Amino acid sequence: MSAAPVTSPSRSRDGTAASLLNDEERTRIRAKSAQFAPPAAALPDGRRDLVGLSREELTDIMVEIGEKPFRTKQLWHWIYHQGATDFSRMSSIARPLQEKLAERFIVGRPGVVTEQTSQDSTRKFLFRFRDGQEAETVYIPDRQEDRGAVCISSQVGCTLSCTFCHTGTQALVRNLGAAEIVGQFMAARDSYGEWPSPKGDTPRLLSTIVLMGMGEPLYNYDNVAKAMRIIMDGEGIGLSRRRITLSTSGVVPMMDQCGAELGINLAVSLHAVRDDLRDEIVPLNRKYPIREVIAACRRYPAASNARRITFEYIMLRGVNDSEADARELVRLISGIPAKVNLIPFNPWPGSSYRPSTREQLERFANIVMDAGFASPIRMPRGRDILAACGQLRTESQRLRRAERTDTAPDPAGA
Numbered sequence: 001m002s003a004a005p006v007t008s009p010s011r012s013r014d015g016t017a018a019s020l021l022n023d024e025e026r027t028r029i030r031a032k033s034a035q036f037a038p039p040a041a042a043l044p045d046g047r048r049d050l051v052g053l054s055r056e057e058l059t060d061i062m063v064e065i066g067e068k069p070f071r072t073k074q075l076w077h078w079i080y081h082q083g084a085t086d087f088s089r090m091s092s093i094a095r096p097l098q099e100k101l102a103e104r105f106i107v108g109r110p111g112v113v114t115e116q117t118s119q120d121s122t123r124k125f126l127f128r129f130r131d132g133q134e135a136e137t138v139y140i141p142d143r144q145e146d147r148g149a150v151c152i153s154s155q156v157g158c159t160l161s162c163t164f165c166h167t168g169t170q171a172l173v174r175n176l177g178a179a180e181i182v183g184q185f186m187a188a189r190d191s192y193g194e195w196p197s198p199k200g201d202t203p204r205l206l207s208t209i210v211l212m213g214m215g216e217p218l219y220n221y222d223n224v225a226k227a228m229r230i231i232m233d234g235e236g237i238g239l240s241r242r243r244i245t246l247s248t249s250g251v252v253p254m255m256d257q258c259g260a261e262l263g264i265n266l267a268v269s270l271h272a273v274r275d276d277l278r279d280e281i282v283p284l285n286r287k288y289p290i291r292e293v294i295a296a297c298r299r300y301p302a303a304s305n306a307r308r309i310t311f312e313y314i315m316l317r318g319v320n321d322s323e324a325d326a327r328e329l330v331r332l333i334s335g336i337p338a339k340v341n342l343i344p345f346n347p348w349p350g351s352s353y354r355p356s357t358r359e360q361l362e363r364f365a366n367i368v369m370d371a372g373f374a375s376p377i378r379m380p381r382g383r384d385i386l387a388a389c390g391q392l393r394t395e396s397q398r399l400r401r402a403e404r405t406d407t408a409p410d411p412a413g414a
């Protein structure tokens with residue numbers, strides 16, 4: 001295994017200083033993240049949710065109730081390989097123990113508020129968690145093949161306020177817990193009946209995960225990391241780290257940690273090639289400027305020619321879509337195993353941007369492509385069910401708020 005860039009002792013003095021700085025930053029980010037911690041994964045009657053626990057935690061719990069540690073393996077198999085939610089279905093476990101488990105625990109799922117399927121087969125879920133908070137998950141099937149990507153949310157709302165993103169106009173409500181993050185994927189698998197988990201190279205319908213839903217996953221790193229470890233565990237869901245992509249707006253210190261610990265694919269929401277513009281449209285740039293974001297990409301350990309970093313670039317008419325921008329982009333990322341995902345802007349009520357013209361998109365894409373980078377234009381999917389990036393969650397919220405005022409006043413004042 002390669003050494004983690006996080007605290008590598010072999011670094012130059014400058015490098016070591018940078019690592020220490022990053023350590024401080026990580027501590028600060030974690031402390032802030034803890035203020036938005038999710039509620040305990042348990043029912044009001046005290047029964048705990050077994051979903052979202054690490055193997056070690058599950059083992060501790062078994063020992064606590066007087067059971068042998070090997071029960072972890074059995075339970076893990078039923079929960080994550082078979083997809084069982086009912087202890088009475090766990091046939092390798094004797095009935096008295098099934099009953100004992102059912103008295104103390106549940107195998108939970110988020111509640112499905114709505115599930116809509118688009119004409120292009122994209123399926124959008126609005127999930128409600130135990131405290132009533134909601135998040136959206138989208139399944140985007142491949143047009144040609146029997147596989148597809150599940151787009152998962154990591155937070156309810158977002159602390160960042162990228163000017164083109166409607167989610168960014170909503171305050172961060174809270175982080176999602178590991179159970180809620182894994183639960184989005186498991187509930188989507190329930191919807192397609194994809195249990196037991198396909199083994200090895202057996203094709204999967206829900207074949208990849210993109211952490212590109214609501215929120216900034218690297219501001220909820222611990223829960224996201226725990227959830228991804230559960231999903232990657234070979235005795236359960238067993239999804240390869242090569243099939244998981246985390247999208248970040250550029251939380252540099254956590255990019256290092258993510259690469260060193262999880263080794264999943266990285267997508268970076270770059271969106272601008274000059275600091276003055278990126279400061280404005282991705283305000284996190286004021287903290288971690290382009291130079292630092294690109295440097296973190298260069299040292300990202302999981303990147304290789306086979307596993308390229310994705311640079312996401314939203315195409316805003318007359319703002320960031322000139323040919324000079326395209327040339328600067330190519331210069332910035334030269335030498336990085338990368339592809340550039342060009343995202344046509346999805347307008348939302350009140351947004352001041354317009355999407356780039358088709359011609360400009362193509363001119364931009366050609367410059368990037370001629371420099372040797374794949375530059376697919378990401379076509380909006382599921383428009384008829386409001387499944388476009390940055391729009392959907394807000395629509396759902398507004399609708400739901402209207403529904404609530406139609407019926408009864410909201411005691412929480414939400």
Ligand code: SAH
Nearest residue numbers: 165212215216247248249269312346389390
């Ligand atoms: N917070 C993370 C991941 C969630 S956003 C991040 O910013 O990377 C996922 C992607 O949706 C980002 O690349 C973001 O730039 C894009 N996005 C947000 N609003 C959009 C809009 N109105 N139109 C198109 N893409 C949008």
Ligand code: SF4
Nearest residue numbers: 158162165168215249
């Ligand atoms: Fe948050 Fe990503 Fe939207 Fe920016 S683009 S506001 S980081 S969800």
